[in-house]
Amino acid sequence: MLVSAQARVVCVARPRGLMHSYRLSDEFFLIGHDEFTGKPAINRELIACGLSAALLAELMISGRLGMQDGRVTLLEIAPLGEQVSDQVLELVGQQQKEHTVRTWTEHLGDPAYELVARRLVDEGVVRREEARRMLGRGPDRFPPVNLYQVARARLWLGHMITHPLEMDLQRTISAGLVTAVGVERVLGIELDSQQIRDIVAERVSQLPADLQSLLDGVSAAVAALSLTIRR
Numbered sequence: 001m002l003v004s005a006q007a008r009v010v011c012v013a014r015p016r017g018l019m020h021s022y023r024l025s026d027e028f029f030l031i032g033h034d035e036f037t038g039k040p041a042i043n044r045e046l047i048a049c050g051l052s053a054a055l056l057a058e059l060m061i062s063g064r065l066g067m068q069d070g071r072v073t074l075l076e077i078a079p080l081g082e083q084v085s086d087q088v089l090e091l092v093g094q095q096q097k098e099h100t101v102r103t104w105t106e107h108l109g110d111p112a113y114e115l116v117a118r119r120l121v122d123e124g125v126v127r128r129e130e131a132r133r134m135l136g137r138g139p140d141r142f143p144p145v146n147l148y149q150v151a152r153a154r155l156w157l158g159h160m161i162t163h164p165l166e167m168d169l170q171r172t173i174s175a176g177l178v179t180a181v182g183v184e185r186v187l188g189i190e191l192d193s194q195q196i197r198d199i200v201a202e203r204v205s206q207l208p209a210d211l212q213s214l215l216d217g218v219s220a221a222v223a224a225l226s227l228t229i230r231r
Helices: 024-031 044-061 083-094 101-122 147-162 169-181 193-204 209-226
Strands: 065-068 071-074
Touching: 024 044, 024 101, 024 147, 024 169, 044 065, 044 083, 044 101, 044 169, 044 209, 065 209, 071 083, 071 101, 083 101, 101 209, 147 169, 147 193, 169 193, 169 209
Parallel strands: none
Antiparallel strands: 065 071
């Protein structure tokens, strides 16, 4: 059984201002929300699924995590000095056994969404607006503080997909997550979904085996999740 993924949702505020580059998880969050309204572009659970995988991928890139037989494995417990990443790393280290990517996305999704959202709010990238409905509260919105800054994540990934030889490691993983959850249409490029998926699949096939296995696990998790929600 997975030890509770309700990690301490605490983010230290940083000075407000433009970020020079995005973390993988921040980039995925921004792409997964409408750049004007801040509303989720697809079902929030699918975004949370991709975000949990993005955080795991960041730790794999840093050498803290790996994959073995489809399960996330701990390689190095040393913290990175970034609060959200270190909370996820600590959570992995608390487990008595290794878990599949699907298990992680199921249990880490909601905390991952909140952690990344709070970090982006604290860094002055987006602001939080509580959505109200007649019969209760809807998903919060995260409209941009600076429209260009928020749109840049989507524009940059779109450019990379249309120029695949320029795709770096982070954007290849980001593109893999975007196509896995089915949000590629928001990129606004002159390619249909299948063309985008074909380009991304070719680039993903060149990733290290651990990252390919992670993305395979995300696709399986999305397929299972899609049976219970309306896309």
